[in-house]
Amino acid sequence: MRKKRKGSEADACSNFLEILPPTCESRSSFSSCKLHFSFEDYARLKKRCKDDACAGPVGSCKSRLAGIATAPACGSSSLVSAGRGLKRKIGCIDVATRMGRKNKIGDNYVLDSTIGQGKFGSVRLCRSRVNGAEFACKTLLKGEDIVHREVEIMQHLSGHPGVVTLQAVYEDAKNFHLVMELCSGGRLIDQMVKEGQYSERRAANIFKELMLIIKYCHEMGVVHRDIKPENILLTTSGKLKLADFGLAMRVANGQSLSGLAGSTAYVAPEVLSGNYSEKVDIWSAGVLLHALLVGFLPFQGDSSEAVFEAIKNVKLNFHTGIWESISKPARDLIERMLTRDVSVRITADEVLSHPWILFYTERTLKTLSIKSKSKNELGVPFRQLAIAPGLESDTKRTGNYPLVEGSSETSSNSEEQDDCALVDALTVAISHVRISEPKRSRLCVPTSPIPQQCSSNMNANNLCKAF
Ligand SMILES: Nc1ncnc2c1ncn2[C@@H]1O[C@H](COP(=O)(O)OP(=O)(O)OP(=O)(O)O)[C@@H](O)[C@H]1O
Numbered sequence: 344m345r346k347k348r349k350g351s352e353a354d355a356c357s358n359f360l361e362i363l364p365p366t367c368e369s370r371s372s373f374s375s376c377k378l379h380f381s382f383e384d385y386a387r388l389k390k391r392c393k394d395d396a397c398a399g400p401v402g403s404c405k406s407r408l409a410g411i412a413t414a415p416a417c418g419s420s421s422l423v424s425a426g427r428g429l430k431r432k433i434g435c436i437d438v439a440t441r442m443g444r445k446n447k448i449g450d451n452y453v454l455d456s457t458i459g460q461g462k463f464g465s466v467r468l469c470r471s472r473v474n475g476a477e478f479a480c481k482t483l484l485k486g487e488d489i490v491h492r493e494v495e496i497m498q499h500l501s502g503h504p505g506v507v508t509l510q511a512v513y514e515d516a517k518n519f520h521l522v523m524e525l526c527s528g529g530r531l532i533d534q535m536v537k538e539g540q541y542s543e544r545r546a547a548n549i550f551k552e553l554m555l556i557i558k559y560c561h562e563m564g565v566v567h568r569d570i571k572p573e574n575i576l577l578t579t580s581g582k583l584k585l586a587d588f589g590l591a592m593r594v595a596n597g598q599s600l601s602g603l604a605g606s607t608a609y610v611a612p613e614v615l616s617g618n619y620s621e622k623v624d625i626w627s628a629g630v631l632l633h634a635l636l637v638g639f640l641p642f643q644g645d646s647s648e649a650v651f652e653a654i655k656n657v658k659l660n661f662h663t664g665i666w667e668s669i670s671k672p673a674r675d676l677i678e679r680m681l682t683r684d685v686s687v688r689i690t691a692d693e694v695l696s697h698p699w700i701l702f703y704t705e706r707t708l709k710t711l712s713i714k715s716k717s718k719n720e721l722g723v724p725f726r727q728l729a730i731a732p733g734l735e736s737d738t739k740r741t742g743n744y745p746l747v748e749g750s751s752e753t754s755s756n757s758e759e760q761d762d763c764a765l766v767d768a769l770t771v772a773i774s775h776v777r778i779s780e781p782k783r784s785r786l787c788v789p790t791s792p793i794p795q796q797c798s799s800n801m802n803a804n805n806l807c808k809a810f
Pocket residue numbers: 378379458459460461462463464466479481507523524525526527530573574576586587588589
């Protein structure tokens with residue numbers, strides 16, 4: 344159900360926008376320097392930056408995670424030509440967003456240090472002159488429709504707790520100044536690089552939060568097109584906020600998008616070959632989930648061309664190596680998200696009701712997990728424990744408990760270890776209730792006890808190798 348539609352735009356473009364960065368020096372590394380250019384621009388820029396300070400640690404952990412290049416949104420915008428009043432272009436601008444043409448941003452805010460650098464300008468800390476409240480101010484150079492679209496889409500999505508709120512917009516001769524809610528917790532990518540592999544519980548909770556935001560965007564008719572951990576900001580309390588709607592597009596039901604847009608490592612295969620839909624965000628989120636769980640990106644290569652080749656052709660193997668320490672439902676979810684057949688790839692809603700997500704994030708199931716642990720320590724057979732309240736009738740009806748027969752000794756070490764076996768068993772049981780018939784048949788049903796290794800067993804060395 345779309346909640347609020349203020350017109351839509353779907354592109355059927357064939358030309359890439361010409362977007363060049365103000366300077367290469369504005370970015371500290373080559374990988375950053377390449378962000379958000381069309382693939383043509385990227386090649387040109389690569390040549391230009393080859394020998395200068397843009398060169399960076401391409402093989403480093405961070406650059407591998409960060410992806411390699413990004414293309415701009417492509418296609419004609421429904422917004423009128425650039426360089427004129429933003430307010431006029433954005434007919435739907437909310438009255439709650441204060442737009443200042445007469446007012447200068449300096450009248451209301453004190454601009455402070457730079458806290459981020461984007462492709463079109465910088466992001467600075469700013470403080471309200473009225474009450475000292477802190478915000479982030481993104482200053483964008485006028486002249487590109489993409490800039491207007493970013494403001495319009497932020498405005499369209501504002502109000503959701505997972506989307507960076509647009510507080511005010513100011514305009515002067517050269518720039519737009521977007522005063523946004525400040526996310527002081529940094530970017531998810533930085534946390535990932537610092538922390539490496541996440542436990543399944545933690546990954547599932549972060550991921551659910553992200554998927555709720557993506558679901559909201561899709562319901563609002565917005566395809567983000569650049570889901571990656573660099574664009575996920577954190578509040579001081581650790582809540583996720585999706586940012587950077589520079590590549591986002593609005594679509595009406597059934598309309599498709601075209602044009603190269605996204606970040607190399609995260610881009611969906613159909614973006615490389617033609618028309619696509621909001622499912623590209625699911626693919627990118629699947630890439631992110633892969634990185635969260637095992638600490639490295641699924642599709643890699645020495646050049647962007649090699650990465651694209653991998654995205655189009657590499658068959659991921661979830662059965663060996665590091666994947667043996669990850670629960671089968673987690674692998675099942677990633678597989679469903681990284682499915683090249685778009686018609687089979689699951690939706691945001693389906694991700695959110697996937698057993699792996701439910702197991703780690705739904706209170707009733709968490710309670711069950713804790714109860715199970717303590718009962719298991721008392722020697723109650725594992726089989727009896729892995730039936731969730733409310734599932735009983737269904738499992739009785741089917742007469743089939745596809746559970747792992749475990750022993751009490753398997754759950755004695757840590758909560759994560761306990762979860763690891765339980766999640767396999769329980770999620771398969773849940774799948775009989777929540778997942779429709781054709782999908783259920785694709786679920787991995789454990790045939791033997793799951794090895795008792797959890798992602799929490801991974802050490803820092805693995806992470807460094809992985810990245
Ligand atoms: N609301 C915010 N609060 C705190 N920091 C922010 C906020 N918005 C942006 N930043 C910082 O500024 C950086 C650049 O912002 P953003 O990604 O929106 O710009 P961009 O021009 O689209 O950048 P990119 O080239 O990465 O796509 C972010 O990576 C982040 O570090």
